[in-house]
Amino acid sequence: MATTLHLHHFPAQQSLQSKILHNRRYPISSFTKLNGSVRFSGIKCSYTNGKVPNSSEDEEEEKKKKIRAELSARIASGEFTVEKSGFQSQLLDGLSKLGVPSEVLDVLSKWIGASIDYPKIPEAKGAISAIRSEAFFIPLYELYLTYGGVFRLTFGPKSFLIVSDPAIAKHILRDNSKAYSKGILAEILEFVMGKGLIPADGEIWRVRRRAIVPALHQKYVTAMISMFGQATDRLCKKLDAAACDAEDVEMESLFSRLTLDIIGKAVFNYDFDSLTNDTGIVEAVYTVLREAEDRSISPIPFWEIPIWKDFSPKLKKVNSALELINGTLDDLIAICKRMVDEEELQFHEEYMNEKDPSILHFLLASGDDVSSKQLRDDLMTMLIAGHETTAAVLTWTFYLLSKEPSVMLKLQNEVDSVLGDRIPTIEDMKKLKYTTRVINESLRLYPQPPVLIRRSLEDDKLGEYPIKRDEDIFISIWNLHRCPKRWEDADKFNPERWPLDGPNPNETNQSFSYLPFGGGPRKCVGDMFASFEAIVAVAMLVRRFNFQMALGAPPVKMTTGATIHTTEGLNMTVTKRIKPPAMTVEASSLRDDSSINMRRDAVADQKGEVSAARS
Numbered sequence: 016m017a018t019t020l021h022l023h024h025f026p027a028q029q030s031l032q033s034k035i036l037h038n039r040r041y042p043i044s045s046f047t048k049l050n051g052s053v054r055f056s057g058i059k060c061s062y063t064n065g066k067v068p069n070s071s072e073d074e075e076e077e078k079k080k081k082i083r084a085e086l087s088a089r090i091a092s093g094e095f096t097v098e099k100s101g102f103q104s105q106l107l108d109g110l111s112k113l114g115v116p117s118e119v120l121d122v123l124s125k126w127i128g129a130s131i132d133y134p135k136i137p138e139a140k141g142a143i144s145a146i147r148s149e150a151f152f153i154p155l156y157e158l159y160l161t162y163g164g165v166f167r168l169t170f171g172p173k174s175f176l177i178v179s180d181p182a183i184a185k186h187i188l189r190d191n192s193k194a195y196s197k198g199i200l201a202e203i204l205e206f207v208m209g210k211g212l213i214p215a216d217g218e219i220w221r222v223r224r225r226a227i228v229p230a231l232h233q234k235y236v237t238a239m240i241s242m243f244g245q246a247t248d249r250l251c252k253k254l255d256a257a258a259c260d261a262e263d264v265e266m267e268s269l270f271s272r273l274t275l276d277i278i279g280k281a282v283f284n285y286d287f288d289s290l291t292n293d294t295g296i297v298e299a300v301y302t303v304l305r306e307a308e309d310r311s312i313s314p315i316p317f318w319e320i321p322i323w324k325d326f327s328p329k330l331k332k333v334n335s336a337l338e339l340i341n342g343t344l345d346d347l348i349a350i351c352k353r354m355v356d357e358e359e360l361q362f363h364e365e366y367m368n369e370k371d372p373s374i375l376h377f378l379l380a381s382g383d384d385v386s387s388k389q390l391r392d393d394l395m396t397m398l399i400a401g402h403e404t405t406a407a408v409l410t411w412t413f414y415l416l417s418k419e420p421s422v423m424l425k426l427q428n429e430v431d432s433v434l435g436d437r438i439p440t441i442e443d444m445k446k447l448k449y450t451t452r453v454i455n456e457s458l459r460l461y462p463q464p465p466v467l468i469r470r471s472l473e474d475d476k477l478g479e480y481p482i483k484r485d486e487d488i489f490i491s492i493w494n495l496h497r498c499p500k501r502w503e504d505a506d507k508f509n510p511e512r513w514p515l516d517g518p519n520p521n522e523t524n525q526s527f528s529y530l531p532f533g534g535g536p537r538k539c540v541g542d543m544f545a546s547f548e549a550i551v552a553v554a555m556l557v558r559r560f561n562f563q564m565a566l567g568a569p570p571v572k573m574t575t576g577a578t579i580h581t582t583e584g585l586n587m588t589v590t591k592r593i594k595p596p597a598m599t600v601e602a603s604s605l606r607d608d609s610s611i612n613m614r615r616d617a618v619a620d621q622k623g624e625v626s627a628a629r630s
């Protein structure tokens with residue numbers, strides 16, 4: 016993940032049984048919302064293999080267009096535009112040119128209420144309701160079309176700079192990255208990640224990045240690929256059962272559980288087994304994730320209000336969830352430390368314990384301090400960073416595929432011909448070219464997270480605009496990825512825009528107009544891991560099943576935290592493909608043991624393509 020906090024609006028107390036909707040396929044009129052998920056009731060009805068006409072979605076699309084048109088009209092009417100000062104600005108400008116010191120001009124400027132920074136950053140003044148009415152990056156997109164690549168958004172006393180210009184994003188993220196911190200993000204995430212790698216700045220970040228990046232070496236990623244296959248196979252079994260029983264399924268929560276199971280094994284060799292069980296620890300993880308999400312979208316820091324701190328039952332629940340997770344982490348660290356002490360393996364660059372290839376094992380073997388809070392903070396950070404981001408990518412990929420049957424067909428053809436009857440290996444990652452393009456394109460349309468957060472640590476210049484220190488900045492990846500001048504048919508899901516024989520698109524070869532994993536020294540450390548995870552999951556699922564939106568499911572709408580979620584789940588009808596390849600993990604592992612000793616160059620090639628920034 017990411018900048019990010021976003022987590023899930025996932026009622027942990029709701030059992031898996033109700034999340035995998037135990038509902039037969041029923042008529043449209045019979046949906047009722049239940050605790051954030053949707054229940055169907057009624058009589059079974061048939062479905063087709065093509066795109067299902069869904070009038071409620073069309074209506075929804077119309078409504079969206081109307082809201083956008085209204086917003087554009089409000090922008091055009093000047094509602095958001097702040098009048099530029101006239102005479103005062105010219106006076107200050109003149110004095111500045113005459114050599115009057117900037118301290119004097121600053122005082123004068125405050126006194127007459129004008130700014131001496133020229134040219135002035137375009138300003139949009141918003142009512143918070145305009146932004147809060149929907150996923151906040153959508154109104155930011157409309158404002159960007161009006162105000163351009165950098166503008167200031169002011170809500171009462173608060174103000175943010177919104178950046179949607181690739182050159183300026185590059186300046187902040189890469190060229191002058193030292194002048195920027197994670198700002199409010201670090202403040203919001205402190206309760207769960209402490210000084211973990213995502214919120215950390217300065218020396219702590221530098222030291223920890225150097226310790227963690229080597230843990231995700233080639234041999235580790237290769238070992239992870241077979242684990243992704245095993246975890247996805249468990250999901251396939253769930254879907255098999257649902258398809259046989261003609262039950263519709265809510266895919267967003269299933270993807271969240273799949274990626275939780277994967278990241279638990281990958282980071283500290285713990286099997287949450289959340290696809291099968293609702294254990295206390297799974298509930299604790301979701302309690303903490305939801306809290307981080309609530310904080311990330313709250314206009315005021317309610318968690319700092321003294322009375323709330325002392326008496327809130329919600330906070331008590333969060334604290335006990337954190338206690339449980341930390342206790343589990345302590346146990347895992349102790350177990351792992353014993354293993355490290357007993358083993359005879361020498362630590363080296365590609366060190367990996369075959370029984371426990373986890374990042375934790377690598378860190379302890381490399382000499383990380385077992386008792387340190389920093390180690391726990393980093394483990395927690397990776398658990399969160401690597402979980403909801405990938406889940407969101409899978410959710411939106413399947414949503415997009417359900418809308419474009421021709422893309423799905425092409426994808427299935429590739430997977431059939433490359434994989435045939437077996438689980439993916441590292442060599443397949445290079446061959447599944449169209450699958451990779453589908454994911455590239457899904458990440459363009461639904462970047463996770465849609466905005467990156469920074470704060471200026473010193474005065475700087477963004478393009479032509481001078482800025483002061485302590486500016487809070489949102490870099491809108493959503494806007495960069497949908498810029499109509501940069502992308503033909505920017506809103507269209509079109510994996511063909513990325514040529515199969517071209518390089519894997521990244522921020523460097525796309526000049527910072529495409530940055531699904533960020534860029535510069537703080538680029539995602541899990542980019543290759545996550546790309547392979549998504550490729551394996553997509554390939555295995557589409558090989559076995561057809562997916563389409565469940566008949567009568569509510570329209571899929573977006574909501575925000577740090578990643579993009581649906582408001583009411585991704586309710587799908589899953590049907591077995593007519594000739595499902597009879598693949599089992601056991602059978603394929605027998606055949607695929609060689610994948611562990613995979614050709615290094617396959618990883619090296621892919622690595623070079625996926626990740627440009629390793630520091």
Ligand code: HEM
Nearest residue numbers: 016017018213400401404405463532533537539540541545
């Ligand atoms: C498709 C899935 C993922 C996406 C889209 C994604 C995206 C991102 C982005 C955009 C950033 C940059 C944030 C910023 O500059 O503010 C980031 C950072 C990070 N990601 Fe990921 N990520 C994904 C998966 C993962 C996984 C699987 C892991 C762990 C194994 C991970 C660990 C991290 C960490 C630790 C950082 C912070 C790096 C630093 O600040 O030095 N991410 N991610």
